[in-house]
Amino acid sequence: xxTRTASERRExxxxxxxxxxxECPARQLLDRISDKWVSLVLVALSDGPRRYSELNHTIAGxxxxxxxxxxxxxxxxxLVTRSITADVxxxxxxxxxxxxxxxMPVMAAIKSWAEENIEDVLASRERYDRxxxxxx
Amino acid sequence: xxTRTASERRExxxxxxxxxxxECPARQLLDRISDKWVSLVLVALSDGPRRYSELNHTIAGxxxxxxxxxxxxxxxxxLVTRSITADVxxxxxxxxxxxxxxxMPVMAAIKSWAEENIEDVLASRERYDRxxxxxx
DNA sequence: CTGAATCCGGTCAGATACTG
DNA sequence: CAGTATCTGACCGGATTCAG
Numbered sequence: 156x157x158t159r160t161a162s163e164r165r166e167x168x169x170x171x172x173x174x175x176x177x178e179c180p181a182r183q184l185l186d187r188i189s190d191k192w193v194s195l196v197l198v199a200l201s202d203g204p205r206r207y208s209e210l211n212h213t214i215a216g217x218x219x220x221x222x223x224x225x226x227x228x229x230x231x232x233x234l235v236t237r238s239i240t241a242d243v244x245x246x247x248x249x250x251x252x253x254x255x256x257x258x259m260p261v262m263a264a265i266k267s268w269a270e271e272n273i274e275d276v277l278a279s280r281e282r283y284d285r286x287x288x289x290x291x
Numbered sequence: 292x293x294t295r296t297a298s299e300r301r302e303x304x305x306x307x308x309x310x311x312x313x314e315c316p317a318r319q320l321l322d323r324i325s326d327k328w329v330s331l332v333l334v335a336l337s338d339g340p341r342r343y344s345e346l347n348h349t350i351a352g353x354x355x356x357x358x359x360x361x362x363x364x365x366x367x368x369x370l371v372t373r374s375i376t377a378d379v380x381x382x383x384x385x386x387x388x389x390x391x392x393x394x395m396p397v398m399a400a401i402k403s404w405a406e407e408n409i410e411d412v413l414a415s416r417e418r419y420d421r422x423x424x425x426x427x
Numbered sequence: 428c429t430g431a432a433t434c435c436g437g438t439c440a441g442a443t444a445c446t447g
Numbered sequence: 448c449a450g451t452a453t454c455t456g457a458c459c460g461g462a463t464t465c466a467g
Binding site for chain 2: 176181182184216257266268269275283
Binding site: 208219247 | 428429430431432
């Protein structure tokens with residue numbers, strides 16, 4: 156037929172909405188800081204520059220790949236700077252930019268809410284799980 | 292040998308760190324609100340209760356599965372309530388709890404930062420990408 | 428020391444079909 | 448109307464290996 160099917164129209168709506176979401180600043184920021192390693196790196200850099208190896212040690216669980224990937228994306232977004240000292244062996248320092256520093260209060264707000272309310276959340280979870288022991 | 296290898300000790304460190312992260316309140320909150328649909332649902336509910344079908348329509352891109360899953364997890368965490376009206380057809384309303392409402396300022400802080408700084412971030416991205424056109 | 432490249436196993440979101 | 452159940456393909460993180 157010539158007219159679009161319902162599913163086709165739904166698909167169009169979905170794509171338009173996806174495009175809308177991609178442009179939403181808050182969505183983009185959430186995608187950035189919600190990354191598992193991003194927040195840890197930001198915190199690790201919050202009180203001064205750090206070497207790659209320092210970060211790798213401080214954030215014990217991270218793999219080289221993920222650490223590098225995270226740092227690259229943060230550099231791309233202008234949140235951290237990367238400075239190479241052509242020594243032997245090579246030395247690379249990462250540091251928060253002013254823009255990166257401006258992000259810290261937001262992180263603090265998240266942390267603050269979490270610490271104040273996490274007990275309620277955990278209690279609610281327990282209650283929920285106890286009331287439905289079958290759904291696992 | 293009897294002594295643990297370096298990789299074994301590293302593995303232990305990693306697991307200990309993972310456990311530590313799982314207990315970190317801020318990490319847990321980030322995991323929660325960073326979920327793609329959670330923020331959208333919270334915003335959609337921020338000015339009053341909504342029916343399932345309303346949410347499904349408002350958040351155009353979401354699938355039934357994801358919407359239900361998201362709502363369940365929010366209910367489990369005590370952020371929204373679910374109330375069924377045994378009618379024909381069934382009617383289900385979702386509403387923010389007080390705890391859920393308390394989360395809105397945090398969302399607002401994120402949104403605010405994003406709207407104020409997204410341009411800098413985007414500009415930085417363009418600059419970065421222009422300077423390395425080969426890395427794609 | 429810092430990082431790139433590759434492979435791979437698990438996870439997760441979406442489509443589809445079915446139910447009270 | 449408001450879900451549940453199942454399947455599947457895409458994506459992602461980690462381990463490993465190689466390089467400047």
